[in-house]
Amino acid sequence: MAATTLVILGATGDLTQRLLMPALYRLHRLDLIPGLQILGYAKESWDRERFERHIQKGLRAFAPDFKPAEWRRFSRCLDYVAGDLSAGQLAALKGRLTPAALFYLALPPPLFGTAALALGEAGFAHSARGWRRLVVEKPFGTDLASAETLRTQIHRCWDEKQVLRIDHFLGKETTQNLMVFRFANRFLEPVWNTKHVAQVQISFAETLGVEHRAAYYEHAGALRDMLQNHLMQLFSLTAMEPLSTWDADLLRDHKVEVLRAVTPLDAGTVKACAVRGQYRQGRIGRSPVPGYRREPGVARDSRTETFAALRLEINNWRWQGVPFYLRSGKRLASDCSEIAVQFRKVPGPLPGAVAAGNNWMIFRIRPRECLDLIATAKRPGLKLAGHSVVLSAPYARDGEAEFSAYEQLLMDALSGERAHFLRFDEVEWAWRVIDPVLHAWQQGDPAFYAAGSEGPIEQQRLLAPGHHWRSIRLPAGAPR
Numbered sequence: 001m002a003a004t005t006l007v008i009l010g011a012t013g014d015l016t017q018r019l020l021m022p023a024l025y026r027l028h029r030l031d032l033i034p035g036l037q038i039l040g041y042a043k044e045s046w047d048r049e050r051f052e053r054h055i056q057k058g059l060r061a062f063a064p065d066f067k068p069a070e071w072r073r074f075s076r077c078l079d080y081v082a083g084d085l086s087a088g089q090l091a092a093l094k095g096r097l098t099p100a101a102l103f104y105l106a107l108p109p110p111l112f113g114t115a116a117l118a119l120g121e122a123g124f125a126h127s128a129r130g131w132r133r134l135v136v137e138k139p140f141g142t143d144l145a146s147a148e149t150l151r152t153q154i155h156r157c158w159d160e161k162q163v164l165r166i167d168h169f170l171g172k173e174t175t176q177n178l179m180v181f182r183f184a185n186r187f188l189e190p191v192w193n194t195k196h197v198a199q200v201q202i203s204f205a206e207t208l209g210v211e212h213r214a215a216y217y218e219h220a221g222a223l224r225d226m227l228q229n230h231l232m233q234l235f236s237l238t239a240m241e242p243l244s245t246w247d248a249d250l251l252r253d254h255k256v257e258v259l260r261a262v263t264p265l266d267a268g269t270v271k272a273c274a275v276r277g278q279y280r281q282g283r284i285g286r287s288p289v290p291g292y293r294r295e296p297g298v299a300r301d302s303r304t305e306t307f308a309a310l311r312l313e314i315n316n317w318r319w320q321g322v323p324f325y326l327r328s329g330k331r332l333a334s335d336c337s338e339i340a341v342q343f344r345k346v347p348g349p350l351p352g353a354v355a356a357g358n359n360w361m362i363f364r365i366r367p368r369e370c371l372d373l374i375a376t377a378k379r380p381g382l383k384l385a386g387h388s389v390v391l392s393a394p395y396a397r398d399g400e401a402e403f404s405a406y407e408q409l410l411m412d413a414l415s416g417e418r419a420h421f422l423r424f425d426e427v428e429w430a431w432r433v434i435d436p437v438l439h440a441w442q443q444g445d446p447a448f449y450a451a452g453s454e455g456p457i458e459q460q461r462l463l464a465p466g467h468h469w470r471s472i473r474l475p476a477g478a479p480r
């Protein structure tokens with residue numbers, strides 16, 4: 001890698017300490033980022049030593065493989081500049097940048113536009129002898145209109161090709177495996193359509209509550225925090241058409257095509273197609289936990305949803321008539337996340353006492369990333385009877401290196417691989433799907449569910465006759 005500078009704006013913040021630095025530390029340890037200088041930039045008037053102490057503390061807490069000797073090597077790549085987000089103060093970075101430089105906005109979302117503009121005004125968006133790129137964290141806007149405003153602000157100085165909108169789910173193994181498994185195997189494509197698929201459930205359940213993030217979450221809620229971005233990406237990758245050539249723009253074209261084919265929701269259909277909930281007090285494992293409204297920083301009468309579920313339909317030849325159920329919630333019964341595709345039942349008759357089972361293909365994200373196929377096989381014994389079996393394939397073999405989503409995406413950003421970053425029209429069309437729900441949810445209240453449960457009972461109303469939500473309680477790999 002040619003000498004490159006990574007400038008992190010918001011370098012004293014939580015994202016940098018918890019996710020970015022541990023990822024960079026590991027990449028450095030594996031010698032994957034030779035020649036990278038990391039320049040922290042934030043408003044705290046710290047010097048380099050103070051910054052290093054802060055980062056070291058974070059690595060001790062969040063990097064599983066922290067070693068003092070490694071740290072000494074890594075810390076030589078670090079530097080720090082204090083300043084605000086004005087072009088005048090950012091100019092202090094001049095003379096410290098290599099021709100190739102990546103700017104990472106690890107800032108509160110309302111500052112993305114200001115920072116991108118100020119970097120441009122300070123002359124950092126172009127380099128005669130190298131390249132300049134800008135990584136923008138999520139959420140990109142809070143609705144369609146604000147996303148468009150932010151886009152205009154950023155594009156005053158930066159071209160679309162320089163802007164890397166990050167959605168860390170695109171760096172997860174399971175997300176990338178959706179593309180590999182779907183398109184690298186002959187047996188899947190013929191059955192990946194409405195003729196053979198009955199329903200798709202995309203669930204992301206967390207036992208965590210709002211933690212220390214109330215200031216952000218109170219305004220975001222589960223729909224903006226998880227569904228508009230992460231789940232919508234899983235959805236479009238599950239449903240998109242095969243690519244004729246492997247090309248970052250074609251991939252994004254195909255994902256947008258899926259979002260454009262979603263049957264639009266409107267004020268009349270939101271009630272039948274969207275459900276929201278908020279957790280009340282309950283238990284996670286054996287520990288009692290407070291309700292959302294009792295969490296620090298949350299309004300006592302907050303109407304923010306901590307659970308959101310949608311039923312979407314795709315109006316095209318491949319998927320017409322197949323419901324896609326998307327749901328995500330905090331303080332649910334377990335950390336269980338998956339993309340589960342259910343196939344239609346086989347027609348009879350079946351031999352002996354065999355009953356037609358439900359075939360599911362499951363791309364599992366949590367508790368561990370793997371692929372499960374639930375099938376019916378003969379139950380051992382004298383009778384010809386069937387039972388459900390799980391063919392389970394973890395991705396990583398023993399000893400094989402796995403990379404976190406941030407490690408993967410930082411490498412992509414540094415090497416200029418754009419396939420796993422969002423183009424603006426993906427963000428735009430995802431907001432077009434979500435906006436009517438946001439609008440409808442300005443009125444009324446979320447349903448309540450007990451912390452540690454499977455979410456609000458109201459989610460049942462989204463299901464088509466004969467469909468059931470997959471339980472999020474059972475251990476991974478158990479047939480359901």
Ligand code: BG6
Nearest residue numbers: 138168169206208225226230405
């Ligand atoms: C983030 C959301 O983008 O994703 C969080 O803001 C959520 O609320 C998190 O907990 C889940 O992602 P991961 O990778 O930590 O499982």
